[in-house]
Amino acid sequence: VSVWANVKAGPPDAILGITEKFKADTDPKKINLGVGAYRDGNGKPYVLPSVSKAEEILFKEKLDKEYLPITGLASFDKLATELAYGEDSAPIKENRLAVTQSLSGTGALRIGMEFIAEHYPNKSIYLPTPTWGNHNAIAKRAGLTAEKYRYFDPATVGLNFEALKEDIKAAPEGSVILLHACAHNPTGVDPTQEQWKELSQIFKEKKHFPFFDMAYQGFASGDPVRDAFAVRYFVEQGHQILLCQSFAKNLGLYGERVGTLSLVTASPEEKARVDSQIKLLVRPAYSNPPVHGARLVSTILSKPELKEQWLGEVKEMADRIIALREKLYNKLVELKTPGEWGHVKSQIGMFSFTGLKPEQVDQLAEKYHIYLTRDGRISMAGLNDNNIEYFAESVSKVVK
Numbered sequence: 001v002s003v004w005a006n007v008k009a010g011p012p013d014a015i016l017g018i019t020e021k022f023k024a025d026t027d028p029k030k031i032n033l034g035v036g037a038y039r040d041g042n043g044k045p046y047v048l049p050s051v052s053k054a055e056e057i058l059f060k061e062k063l064d065k066e067y068l069p070i071t072g073l074a075s076f077d078k079l080a081t082e083l084a085y086g087e088d089s090a091p092i093k094e095n096r097l098a099v100t101q102s103l104s105g106t107g108a109l110r111i112g113m114e115f116i117a118e119h120y121p122n123k124s125i126y127l128p129t130p131t132w133g134n135h136n137a138i139a140k141r142a143g144l145t146a147e148k149y150r151y152f153d154p155a156t157v158g159l160n161f162e163a164l165k166e167d168i169k170a171a172p173e174g175s176v177i178l179l180h181a182c183a184h185n186p187t188g189v190d191p192t193q194e195q196w197k198e199l200s201q202i203f204k205e206k207k208h209f210p211f212f213d214m215a216y217q218g219f220a221s222g223d224p225v226r227d228a229f230a231v232r233y234f235v236e237q238g239h240q241i242l243l244c245q246s247f248a249k250n251l252g253l254y255g256e257r258v259g260t261l262s263l264v265t266a267s268p269e270e271k272a273r274v275d276s277q278i279k280l281l282v283r284p285a286y287s288n289p290p291v292h293g294a295r296l297v298s299t300i301l302s303k304p305e306l307k308e309q310w311l312g313e314v315k316e317m318a319d320r321i322i323a324l325r326e327k328l329y330n331k332l333v334e335l336k337t338p339g340e341w342g343h344v345k346s347q348i349g350m351f352s353f354t355g356l357k358p359e360q361v362d363q364l365a366e367k368y369h370i371y372l373t374r375d376g377r378i379s380m381a382g383l384n385d386n387n388i389e390y391f392a393e394s395v396s397k398v399v400k
């Protein structure tokens with residue numbers, strides 16, 4: 001008898017499991033709208049030209065493959081956090097931002113939540129409803145209790161700001177509250193700048209701890225600076241935020257696993273203590289982060305011409321998605337699809353939260369070979385000129 005005879009099969013991942021089903025489907029019309037990975041106009045994965053240029057530069061430099069320090073490549077840590085916080089950000093200038101390179105956004109979330117579990121008095125974290133499914137699992141593994149605050153209003157397919165404020169005000173003083181910095185996943189609905197300001201005020205009054213997840217900087221508006229508004233505003237207002245930053249989407253570096261975890265501290269001395277504790281979490285988890293992705297980001301952000309090119313490419317990706325929203329909306333209306341579809345246009349970022357019901361999602365897969373998560377979320381970038389009509393027609397049929 002095998003040692004593992006009693007291991008039970010676990011459920012497939014709610015998002016990555018969809019790709020498996022998609023791959024197994026042999027119909028040529030099949031469409032995968034499950035995973036949030038950008039696709040070009042032909043439905044193919046996209047390597048940003050600025051990244052290819054950085055690859056060439058690095059190749060010529062014939063660098064070694066030695067280990068990085070536990071907290072990663074110093075030039076990367078600096079440039080990456082300047083992109084998020086702004087070059088003039090006080091915590092950076094005053095050398096009181098504790099930064100570590102992370103295994104993309106997920107790795108930052110995991111180490112960040114472990115840090116909270118170990119060093120923050122409160123052991124729970126408030127997550128928006130709905131949120132990226134992995135947030136719950138990460139919180140649990142890190143030893144935190146996941147609590148909820150209301151965020152989305154299915155009736156308006158928009159933000160339920162009143163309910164959000166009510167829940168945040170009702171949370172015990174000093175609660176840790178996770179905020180999607182921009183392009184909320186899965187809803188594509190963000191607070192306005194005025195609403196962020198109000199939230200900052202409530203956080204102050206309640207002494208809440210803002211735990212930011214920024215996986216889509218640049219994808220909301222096409223401009224990374226604009227998308228960093230919430231993060232920068234909270235820091236300006238004196239909040240000691242924690243930030244998880246990912247370069248998976250905005251640089252297309254999904255598989256390179258590159259991001260940062262950063263915490264605003266009060267002084268260089270405090271920063272050094274926080275750094276030392278982060279090292280104690282990273283060392284037994286994966287020792288030190290991978291070098292290649294960090295070198296790519298560092299190369300692009302340090303060379304003004306390459307950075308300029310990259311900013312153009314981010315805008316192009318965001319604009320293509322915005323154009324697709326317009327097309328999809330027009331098509332659905334043209335087909336007289338029952339329901340109100342304005343949210344397809346008004347939502348932002350990589351996803352649209354369509355409002356399709358789980359049974360309709362199942363029908364799309366079974367009858368039409370179209371794959372998306374059962375909450376009705378579609379990754380807009382999976383659509384293109386070749387499949388958008390077929391998609392709209394299929395949606396129209398399952399809704400009618």
Ligand code: PMP
Nearest residue numbers: 104105106132185213215246248
């Ligand atoms: N946070 C959110 C809200 C996300 O949508 C994602 C990616 N789907 C991540 C974090 C982490 O992604 P990664 O680990 O690839 O950076």
